[in-house]
Amino acid sequence: MxxxxxxxxxxxxxxxxxSGEIELHALSGVSLxxxxxxxxxxxxASGSGKSTFMNIIGCLDSPTYGEYYLDGIDVLxxxxxxxxxxxxxxxxxxxxxxxxxxxxxxxxxxxxxxLYNNKLNSKERREKAFNALKxxxxxxxxxxxxxxxxxxxxxRVAIARALVNEPQxxxxxxxxxxxxxRTSYEIMEIFQNxxxxxxxxxxxxxxxxxxxxAISNILFKDGKIIENNSVKNRKSxxxxxxxxxxxxxxxxxx
Amino acid sequence: MRIVNLIxxxxxxxxxxxxxxxxxxxxxxxxxxxxxxxxxIGEGSKQNIKASIASLGTNSIMIFPGAVNQxxxxxxxxxxxxxxxxxxxxxxxxCPLVEFVSPVVRxxxxxxxxxxxxxxxxxxAFTDYFSIRxxxxxxxxxxxxxxxxxxxxxxxxxxxxxxxxxxxxxxPIGQVMRINRIPFKIIGLLEKKxxxxxxxxxxxxxxxxxxxxxxxxxSTTNINQIIASAVSEEDVxxxxxxxxxxxRERHKLAEDVEDDFTVRTQSDISNIFGSISKVLxxxxxxxxxxxxxxxxxxxxxxxxxxxxxxxxxxxxxxxxGAKSKDVLMQFMIEAMFISFVGGIIGxxxxxxxxxxxxxxxxWPVAVTIxxxxxxxxxxxxxxxxxxxxxxxxxxxxxxxxxxRYE
Numbered sequence: 001m002x003x004x005x006x007x008x009x010x011x012x013x014x015x016x017x018x019s020g021e022i023e024l025h026a027l028s029g030v031s032l033x034x035x036x037x038x039x040x041x042x043x044x045a046s047g048s049g050k051s052t053f054m055n056i057i058g059c060l061d062s063p064t065y066g067e068y069y070l071d072g073i074d075v076l077x078x079x080x081x082x083x084x085x086x087x088x089x090x091x092x093x094x095x096x097x098x099x100x101x102x103x104x105x106x107x108x109x110x111x112x113x114x115l116y117n118n119k120l121n122s123k124e125r126r127e128k129a130f131n132a133l134k135x136x137x138x139x140x141x142x143x144x145x146x147x148x149x150x151x152x153x154x155x156r157v158a159i160a161r162a163l164v165n166e167p168q169x170x171x172x173x174x175x176x177x178x179x180x181x182r183t184s185y186e187i188m189e190i191f192q193n194x195x196x197x198x199x200x201x202x203x204x205x206x207x208x209x210x211x212x213x214a215i216s217n218i219l220f221k222d223g224k225i226i227e228n229n230s231v232k233n234r235k236s237x238x239x240x241x242x243x244x245x246x247x248x249x250x251x252x253x254x
Numbered sequence: 255m256r257i258v259n260l261i262x263x264x265x266x267x268x269x270x271x272x273x274x275x276x277x278x279x280x281x282x283x284x285x286x287x288x289x290x291x292x293x294x295i296g297e298g299s300k301q302n303i304k305a306s307i308a309s310l311g312t313n314s315i316m317i318f319p320g321a322v323n324q325x326x327x328x329x330x331x332x333x334x335x336x337x338x339x340x341x342x343x344x345x346x347x348x349c350p351l352v353e354f355v356s357p358v359v360r361x362x363x364x365x366x367x368x369x370x371x372x373x374x375x376x377x378x379a380f381t382d383y384f385s386i387r388x389x390x391x392x393x394x395x396x397x398x399x400x401x402x403x404x405x406x407x408x409x410x411x412x413x414x415x416x417x418x419x420x421x422x423x424x425x426p427i428g429q430v431m432r433i434n435r436i437p438f439k440i441i442g443l444l445e446k447k448x449x450x451x452x453x454x455x456x457x458x459x460x461x462x463x464x465x466x467x468x469x470x471x472x473s474t475t476n477i478n479q480i481i482a483s484a485v486s487e488e489d490v491x492x493x494x495x496x497x498x499x500x501x502r503e504r505h506k507l508a509e510d511v512e513d514d515f516t517v518r519t520q521s522d523i524s525n526i527f528g529s530i531s532k533v534l535x536x537x538x539x540x541x542x543x544x545x546x547x548x549x550x551x552x553x554x555x556x557x558x559x560x561x562x563x564x565x566x567x568x569x570x571x572x573x574x575g576a577k578s579k580d581v582l583m584q585f586m587i588e589a590m591f592i593s594f595v596g597g598i599i600g601x602x603x604x605x606x607x608x609x610x611x612x613x614x615x616x617w618p619v620a621v622t623i624x625x626x627x628x629x630x631x632x633x634x635x636x637x638x639x640x641x642x643x644x645x646x647x648x649x650x651x652x653x654x655x656x657x658r659y660e
Contacts, residue, residue, distance in 0.1 A: 061654040088575020113574040
């Protein structure tokens with residue numbers, strides 16, 4: 001994949017929430033370009049506008065003003081169903097609260113985006129979903145229900161679901177927010193592997209150590225980007241995991 | 255999304271809430287079952303009435319004298335004495351579409367035989383009367399035209415009369431009985447006809463030659479009625495017109511004067527009762543439809559709850575690429591599934607109830623394909639109608655609002 005290709009481009013994004021007389025500027029003029037193959041971590045305090053920004057570039061929400069091009073497509077000109085298709089084909093979204101369907105098995109959750117994409121028959125769908133689950137290390141538990149899985153495993157199901165349609169970009173809104181640090185590192189390991197394969201990743205986090213796994217960091221404050229740096233001393237999640245072996249907690253418990 | 259997948263999703267979410275699904279379905283089941291049972295009862299009584307009217311003879315035509323209208327005072331229909339035996343004979347002679355004609359006189363009489371007595375109706379008519387009314391004898395014979403001309407004192411008796419005068423099972427043929435003190439010889443026993451639709455015992459009757467009753471018992475020249483039959487069922491209306499024209503001519507009625515008689519065909523009479531039972535059917539059916547409507551409101555209610563409850567799920571589906579249409583169809587199929595399955599069970603239950611009513615209630619029922627189709631269609635429409643609003647509500651959700659919904 002060409003490094004120079006611009007995948008996400010936003011210009012002067014503004015999002016204004018109105019409640020009665022009061023106007024709240026969630027975003028006030030955000031312009032940003034993200035190249036294909038990037039791994040961006042967006043940081044910022046609560047209410048800095050980072051989640052609003054993610055929802056807009058994830059085509060889940062629309063800005064009050066501004067322009068947004070995803071892979072050259074003028075997103076703001078699309079209708080509801082065209083946006084749905086874009087979400088289905090080009091974007092994989094990962095949420096802090098996992099957002100997987102309860103009482104639905106892991107593999108069926110992963111199959112979900114494929115169901116809204118008529119190209120495959122049920123056998124191909126099953127196979128593709130199983131491969132995605134295997135890629136996130138859950139190949140042994142395809143029929144587990146969410147309440148039989150740990151938080152980290154549920155998030156892996158969500159990642160598999162985001163991957164299954166082979167999107168160009170993965171958007172993750174605080175993917176490690178509900179997880180302990182070791183599990184967080186495991187998720188970051190998956191992200192780094194995906195990124196190495198050329199998938200663009202945009203991730204919101206407020207944990208500085210998680211942001212160190214990205215290629216570049218963007219800092220939001222009061223609805224504006226105040227910093228955009230590449231990460232010096234980028235960490236590798238797999239190496240961090242080696243330094244901090246799994247046995248730790250088990251040893252303590254014994 | 256493919257329809258198979260939508261059906262799978264819908265059936266899964268319905269099976270997650272089995273009790274709720276069943277109770278919602280119950281509204282439709284009861285609605286459809288009651289529509290079918292009510293229509294079956296209405297239809298059954300309609301067919302029953304029709305059958306018993308048809309048993310009077312499908313080709314038969316009745317002519318009644320008109321009402322007396324003297325100095326503006328109008329008396330009851332049939333009170334006028336303007337139908338004569340000659341009218342009857344003229345009809346037979348001049349109306350080609352009429353096959354049989356008989357004048358009819360009718361009187362109540364006290365019958366005495368040995369130690370028994372009985373009050374019944376005596377009808378005086380021509381031999382044709384038996385053909386027109388489909389009356390058969392089980393023993394003995396009909397009276398002949400000669401008996402009629404001679405005003406012979408012979409008669410045929412119905413089963414009820416026979417039983418009351420001579421006892422169960424005994425043969426009355428050849429017996430002599432006194433009708434208003436005139437001795438009559440019984441020459442025939444009529445076949446049992448049972449009650450008619452209006453509860454009258456059709457076997458409580460004596461039939462004697464017309465001139466015998468008219469001259470010997472009543473001593474009048476006017477008659478109660480003329481009864482005729484057309485050559486075929488299709489010619490009934492034509493025969494009616496012929497009779498009307500002939501009688502107007504014979505009664506010398508000017509163009510602008512109303513008929514002084516009434517001609518009724520079998521179909522006129524069956525139409526009157528048909529429309530009565532139609533009203534009954536519509537009434538029963540519409541009451542039952544209300545319960546079906548209430549069942550539909552139940553579907554809407556539960557679907558609205560379901561949409562609210564599953565807002566987050568809808569958000570997730572929208573986030574991974576579900577189109578509005580997909581979400582709409584998902585909820586529509588749930589609603590339709592409830593109403594379809596409810597409709598099918600309701601058809602079964604309604605038919606069962608109808609059969610039970612027929613068996614234990616002794617009420618005639620007729621489950622028709624039409625009533626099954628109607629109620630099933632109605633249930634389906636209700637499912638679509640009441641499922642559409644909640645489904646549309648779900649389909650119009652904003653993805654981010656739905657995802658944030660707790």
